[in-house]
Amino acid sequence: MPWRILIILLALGSSSAAQTAPLGASGGTPKRPFTFEDMMKLKRLSEPAPSPDGKWVVFAMQDVDLEANAKKSHLWIVPAAGGEARRLNLTENEEERPRFSPDGARLIWTSKATDPTQIWMSKFSPESGGLDGEPRQLTNVSTGADGGIWSPDGKNIVFVSAVYPDCKDDACNKQRDEELKNSKVKAKVFDKLLYRHWMSYTEFKRSHLFVVSVEGPVAQQNAARDLTPGNHDVPPFNLGGQDLYAISPDGQEVAYTSNIDEVEATSTNNEIFLIPINGGTAKKISNSPGNDNTPLYSPDGQHLAWRSMARAGFEADKQTLMVYQRKLEQARNATAEWDRSVGSYVWALDSKGFFFTAEDRGEAPIWSLTLDAKQPTELARLHADDLAFGGGNQLFFSRASIEAPNEIWRQDVAARGEPAAVTSVNNALLSQVAIxxxxxxxxxxxxxxxxxxxxxxxxxxxxxxxxxxxxxxxxxxxxxxxxxxxxxxxxxxxxxxxxxxxxxxxxxxxxxxxxxxxxxxxxxxxxxxxxxxxxxxxxxxxxxxxxxxxxxxxxxxxxxxxxxxxxxxxxxxxxxxxxxxxxxxxxxxxxxxxxxxxxxxxxxxxxxxxxxxxxxxxxxxxxxxxxxxxxxxxxxxxxxxxxxxxxxxxxxxxxxxxxxxxxxxxxxxxxxxxxxxxxxxxxxxxxxxxxxxxxx
Structure with missing residues (x-):
């Protein structure tokens, strides 16, 4: 046996022995077994939102109060290069879904300061990495607001609210909700399927997209315009993940996902639609009988991408990446010849390709694909999600493993460097237990x-x-x-x-x-x-x-x-x-x-x-x-x-x-x-x- 191979085998054997030795055998502080109470003390990170200048990352972090039997999420911030994370907004109110304005000078989020939730906004100081002034409530719709995204011109916010499809204004929705709340009769009459879903019965409402200006007093914000009126959900029901709607770079158009099939309970046929942000008639641009979802505009505005499944009624079909040329109104399948499903994805900053995750043999690596390529290139073999660019070529993402829950990481995709940790909020606890x-x-x-x-x-x-x-x-x-x-x-x-x-x-x-x-x-x-x-x-x-x-x-x-x-x-x-x-x-x-x-x-x-x-x-x-x-x-x-x-x-x-x-x-x-x-x-x-x- 060559000496080099023998040395490698001995090293591997030593490593294995170190991993499987009894607790404390290495001579250091003994590590105790992992317990349920330990698991409940772990911080649960999600939704990394890098600032446009690449200096900061804001994220939601959820804490579990076991004795109170509750979970609460707050906004935190960390230097993009890594360092100590700190609370961004010292409030008892639950907060989630942070999103920077295109110029990085403002921040919006969903707040539970009111019931139902509303979108809040504050100025942001890139120098100090803190909120500048008192946050203010941006929306004031009786049915609540969530899922806010900025228009690229920084003038409008598009958000989601569940409303009665036959109501023409917020006053009607408010009256219907109050009548339902005060009624002593709780019976429901159904005349079609999907009368209950996941863990709740229908309230006969539909999710719609609304648009509201970021300027003006909160009293005017209940006049938010319904972009997608009608008896269909926009976006459809989902259990998290990437947004199912987006705004064009010029701020004039909204792309969204909706299922308009007659019997929703038997259909996975989500489609991609376009509508002017000022209102108008929606235009369907997808044609797959399967699930089309998560539209995303290229930074230069020439293309629109979305994920697509080919087969009707199959929720686990291969998820490919469609690229739609907006001027020519033509779409093509960019990953047709690749045998994996596209997960979280973003456009390259130069609009010449994509970065995305895709499951592969127990991992979810990050891949890159140029518009003229047929096969992607693997950039990092790990388990990634929630991709987002911030500050040039820095790609930020959440990373988990069998040994630790989500932390925020980054990778320089131009230099093809090794991924680096941005947060380490759970390291102190995990260092004490035998993982x-x-x-x-x-x-x-x-x-x-x-x-x-x-x-x-x-x-x-x-x-x-x-x-x-x-x-x-x-x-x-x-x-x-x-x-x-x-x-x-x-x-x-x-x-x-x-x-x-x-x-x-x-x-x-x-x-x-x-x-x-x-x-x-x-x-x-x-x-x-x-x-x-x-x-x-x-x-x-x-x-x-x-x-x-x-x-x-x-x-x-x-x-x-x-x-x-x-x-x-x-x-x-x-x-x-x-x-x-x-x-x-x-x-x-x-x-x-x-x-x-x-x-x-x-x-x-x-x-x-x-x-x-x-x-x-x-x-x-x-x-x-x-x-x-x-x-x-x-x-x-x-x-x-x-x-x-x-x-x-x-x-x-x-x-x-x-x-x-x-x-x-x-x-x-x-x-x-x-x-x-x-x-x-x-x-x-x-x-x-x-x-x-x-x-x-």
Whole structure:
């Protein structure tokens, strides 16, 4: 063996030993295991907004008050070159969504100083990095204001408000809201689908875009003009991410996203529209039957880009980048030949290309693409989001990993330099706890395809010992595990709670491995993904002798909940199961969900047209085989997968006398978000797994 290779192997061995040595073995201060209380103390950064001169970054940072069972977000600021972050506005009011004016002299944000929220504004001093004078309320609409963006000329703000589509002015909206509030009758009459969505029933309102001048007293601001009147949502419902509307560089036009199909519950057909900022008739410029979204003008105003999916009704189709030549009124697909989905994106400052993120094998790297190229170039391999330029070639973004939540980073895209941290607000806490790295592996799964998985070891790991296993199964199903952070299914916390090895598999249907791999789960929910999970478990049992195959728990939510329900009727190899918000009866799940496009794509139509496929992969039809002790979890406000699915599963387990327990949240939806509910969730889940798989 050449000496150079031997030295490298010895170095790797030393590094591995250092990572897996018992706590405090290095001679330094012993690091303690990561706890739920630690996780609640972490600062939650989002929405980095660089100043146009590149000197500052303003961002929203959320703190959790566990005892008050509350989360509150405030605005913070940090030098763009890095340094100590500080509060920007010393107020008790909750604040979020900061946005600099084009000249950097003013700042707007959404404030909860009033109920409902409104847009506030203040002058900003680039020299001191502070607010200049007292902030003032910019909007005063009775239905509230959020999502504010500046027109590039600095004269107007476009924002979002949910209004009654038949109301012509704010007085009408205010009267209708007051009548509803004061009425003793709370019944609702529905005459079309999507009468409830995510975790709330309809209030018969529509999101509209409004425009308001930044000049003038607040008393005049309730005269904000509705740019998108009518009985359609602008923008459509979304769970965060990049804005679904933009203003042209000359400030004269607004591009926005909307779905105008007759039956919204079966349609993913969001379209891109243009409308003059002074009002007028909207013009549709997209033509894909799938989801077109997030329009963004080039800095020189010649082009408009947006993300696009080709297939109707498929929410996980490959997301390509369309480029529309405004003068010629022609669009082309800039990433048609690239087999990944575009995530957060920005135009290059010279308007000659793009920078964007895209999932790839457990990461979300930053890529660059020129307008004349067919394939992008990878700039940085990490897990990035929220891209934004500030100060020339400095690209700012949020970065997370399995070892830490979001911090703000930057990269000089001209020099192609290494990314550098801008904030480090969680370093002090994380330096005190034993955080474990993410260890990837791969194996041959269904149809002999390459499948990737990840492993996280417990703190103080000793390779000579045997450890029980928590086998986490992701939702989506078109989702993926990877080098990112989550507060809901946190691998670090699962590993540290009771000393478990945590394993996660990106089975057929996962994202970041090409569209064909993602497509392969549709119509095959209990097929290839189940084979991958069983072969993945075989692989880790054979490859990692420290895994105790007699103490393994399968755990999943959403599609992961479906899969563990499916496993109940397929195998007895797990000591226990945790099923959160999972499908139990595929036919009843169809009748109680809201986004019908999802079920109709995954099961190739409604039940009355393809009943055999629904029944082929329905866990409830295998109930006579259920034996594994199961914890069932469901939220009353989950309208994606109705609580009836969890109740049916628990009833079945109880009647079969299978050891079982149900954790029911009357005030949570598909995700458990309230701090004390989250604490109960983790305790109940970990106690259940310990009961069946814990220390002997």
């Amino acid at each position: 474990q790295p993410l260890e990837p592996f791969s194996f041959k799964g269904a149809e002999n395809a390459d499948v990737q998985g990840f492993l996280v070891k417990p703190p103080g790991f000793d390779p000579a010992k045997k450890y029980p296993l928590k086998y986490l199964i992701h939702g989506g199903p078109q989702g993926a595990w990877g080098n990112s952070w989550t507060y809901r299914w946190n691998a670090q916390l699962f590993a540290a709670s009771g000393n478990y090895v945590v394993v996660m598999i990106n089975f057929h249907g996962s994202t970041g491995y090409g569209q064909a791999f993602t497509d392969s789960i549709s119509g095959d929910w209990g097929g290839k993904p189940y084979v991958d999970l069983m072969k993945g478990l075989d692989y880790v049992e054979k490859t990692f002798p420290f895994i105790d195959k007699e103490r393994e728990a399968a755990m999943g939510a959403s599609y992961g909940g479906y899969m563990v329900n499916w496993m109940l009727g397929q195998t007895d190899r797990f000591k226990c199961i945790v099923s959160h918000d999972g499908v139990f009866n595929t036919e009843s799940a169809y009748g109680t969900t809201e986004e019908l496009w999802f079920n109709e794509w995954e099961f190739k139509g409604p039940p009355w047209k393809n009943r055999e496929l629904y029944r082929k992969f329905s866990p409830h039809l295998l109930a006579e085989k259920f034996k594994t002790p199961t914890l069932v979890i469901h939220g009353q406000l989950d309208y994606r997968l109705d609580v009836a699915e969890g109740l049916q599963l628990f009833t079945t387990l109880q009647r079969l006398k299978v050891p079982s327990k149900m954790l029911y949240f009357p005030d949570e939806g598909h995700w458990v978000l309230k701090p004390q509910n989250s604490r109960l969730w983790y305790k109940t889940v970990n106690d259940w797994v310990d009961q069946w798989c814990g220390a002997k």
